[in-house]
Amino acid sequence: MDQGLPYFLRFIERFPSIEILANASLDDVLQQWEGLGYYSRARNLRKAARFVVDELGGQIPSTYDSLLSLPGVGPYTAAAISSIAFDQPHAVVDGNVIRVLSRLISFSDDVSLSSSKARLQELANLLLDSDRPGSHNEGLMELGALVCTPNPDCKHCPVNAFCSGFKAGNPTSFPVKRAAKKTPHFDIAVGVIEDEMGRIYVQKRREDGMLGGLWEFPGGKQEASESLQETCRREVWEETGMEVKVGKHIASINHSYSHFRITLHAFSCAQTAPSLPTSTLEWEWVVNEHLQAYAFPKANRDLINILTDLTSLSEGNQE
């Protein structure tokens, strides 16, 4: 909530109506979203706004089933919107609610199984106060976020009289989850290619993939028995068709995504002979100061900030 609120306020100020959001460019929407992660949500939000404006006369659907027709809206979001905004009896089950419910009934099955999720959804439906479904859902989510946390404050919990986990003295044994798999890690080498005018090459990721629509430096995963410099040269060639000489190492930046971690190693590069990029992606040569106007994933943005610091440092040294 603390992280999201400043983004929400900026987003609402920039796109104050559904029509404005529907007509905004994807670049603009992604730029407002930059740093939040889960970029498919930004793309879907814009797509949903377009759908509402173009197909539904600007009227946001008010029922659970019709909400499900919007891009990016699944059972969880449809239940949240229909109950909180339209007072309809649909129970919301998110991670916090799963924790509360599984402790309340000492639920011993693995909650990552879809059968477990279905049973907890059934329980949430049964418990739902259908006179005030929005307040009920918000209350349960808040209980999980503030009281029934990984280290629960059972003494001050308003439902401790009904809680099986608390009564048995083992609330933190729930929810039961199978051991998490080790998060994979990848080394990525990217090239910061400068042309003779000091502009830097950037390209735009395809809209349908991970981080779709965001800009990036060309590069990719290190393969076995390859040095990072070799990875950088190969990936730049494969992605852009430009033959480059890989120069000095600029920085290595760690970043975590939901299912894997990366270390992004950036190298300064120059073309061995001037040639036009042949990438099928949209690409541009951009002066460093203008890179702030493009939406980049977090690790690339960290790299741009480092490049900006290096530029100001060298300019300062020249004065």
Ligand code: SF4
């Ligand atoms: S009593 Fe403890 S374990 Fe049970 S719901 Fe409340 S905070 Fe969670």
